[in-house]
Amino acid sequence: MSLLFPIARRLLFSMDPERAHGLTVRALASPALARLAAVRVPDMPVEIAGLRLPNPVGLAAGLDKNAVAVDGLLALGFGFVEIGGVTPNPQPGNPRPRVFRLLEDRAVINRYGLNSDGAEAVARNLERRRAPGIVGVNLGANKESADRIADYAECLRVVGPLVDYATVNVSSPNTPGLRALQDRAALVEIFERLNRVRDEGRLKTPLFLKVAPDLTAEDITDVSAVARDMGIDALVIANTTIARPDSLRSPNRTEVGGLSGAPLSGPSTEVLSRFRDATGGEIPLIGVGGIMSGADAAAKVQAGASAVQFYTGMIWRGPDLIRESAEAIAAVRAT
Template identity: 50%
Template sequence: MYRALRPLIFALDAERAHRVTIAGLKLLPRRAPSFDPILSSDVAGLTFPSPVGLAAGFDKDGEVPDAMLSLGFGFVEVGTVTPLPQAGNPGPRLFRLVEDRAVINRMGFNGGGQAAALARLAQRPRHGIVGVNIGANKDAADRIADYAQGVRIMAPVADYLTINISSPNTPGLRTLQAGGELAELLDAVRSARSRNGPPVFLKVAPDLDSGDHDRIMRAAIDHGIDALIVANTTVSRPPLASGHAVESGGLSGRPLKALALAQLRLFRAASGGAIPLIAAGGIEDADDAFARVRAGASLIQLYTALVYEGPGLARRIATGLAERLRRSEFANIAEAVGSE
């Protein structure tokens, strides 16, 4: 059905199509998905029924997490949520690169802010795993304080929290990945965490230099970060066919696949398996998912591929991943992690 509807959806500009999609998902009946038991695993103290998750950026304000769980995602990450509402960057700011099966965005953490997301998420029944991705306002006087506030405010409604310092669309944000600033940020995050609060993940960029992986990994382990998400969108530009290739912003989708997989392997080598890794970037099918698991990912996240493949993608990948695990004679997905 999605293939028949896609030309109509693509006739709309990308951001308007996204808002129409969110509105439609609010009407979707809620149903509890079933998953093959071979896909279940424990990561950071949480039991994930499937490793196939929805990446942040799709449901920025926590409007449809339960609808996305109903579509077959094992977990959903909402956000990025900032302390105060902000409009984000001027439009147009979201572009489909159809020929490349990719997207470029320069949204800039647009959203309704923490108070609105908190109220919305507090009203939902607590079932399924829903994480909250937190960020800083563009004009914040103290961005580290924004992250600490996000940890304190959003913890009661989150099964996990993600510290997003890897978006390329807020000027200067990625500098928080540098040595001294990263340590200061993670110190503040650790201080803001409650003893019984949810696990905290760190989302990193794919555009890193030699030595960054060991440094970031050491900082994450030293400060009690529970998992790393590898990786966000890239500012690099591999060869692209679309006329939108010249647009600034973060590139996601198929062209990011090789870079994201390479970064995952580097972080796996840096960690030696000491901290769980979550793979994102260019994952389109079960083969991609299985490759990330074997390269060291305990979980995976999708977003851009949904634009091209439609809402049934999570279920298809989960089914295909279970088939590949059995063909490879793994008893469960945890056995396959890092097995390449």
């Protein structure tokens, strides 16, 4: 148990959530400080899309949007870290306040709106990395872009050579119209374009697709078919939800944005298991959403995930959740 986190958490929870986020990222930008908070994670390698992860517990996109703390985040114990979302051009995102804690629900609502320093700045930060470890980029599109598909391609061209995988984010609820790109025809076009970028740049970067947890049964069938046809290397299931379960008690439940954390655990695991059925185990699945305990991580693996990611659980539980998740997954694998 890292002793640093309980003290840090008290301080961070006394602040405005976006300030707390900024401070956390700045602190983790120091690998020495990150090592103080690090946990011991069992060595339990897993292979996904040809990548060998030292353990199956990853950091979900959104915490380190500009890749300023990659070495520190890997030093904490994560088996892989997804940076971003990154947009080709810098953009400020939505006006503040745009992130809210739902204390009574162990949840967060955010409407950051893909604030990004832009692909070039992120690439420069990645060039400064020193430590080895598996890093992916979450590809986004600019809000004002006339051709969002070209945006994903541009981000891959600029950042792809510096990372181990790239995830297409068509599931953020905070960029108007973005989720419409989960439509079958749009997905085919996106992956055709990205495959061309890979060929032109001689990149081997595996391509993942991150979906929303709010898909219908028909959407799940369609996305699974595209994933198989286009050779998508893995599906990341899922992003934040626009749903507001009746169980929510926090006054912040009425805020607009994507809900993450404990209330998302059941619904996102349910969508994961539907994707497992629809893909017949042919495509690796990464389970994300509401992992707040080892049991939640184990449930994702039992529902078909080869690896997991979390973000909101990190806010509530800190690095201990990495170890706890890895151990719970090891226990599932041993049975």
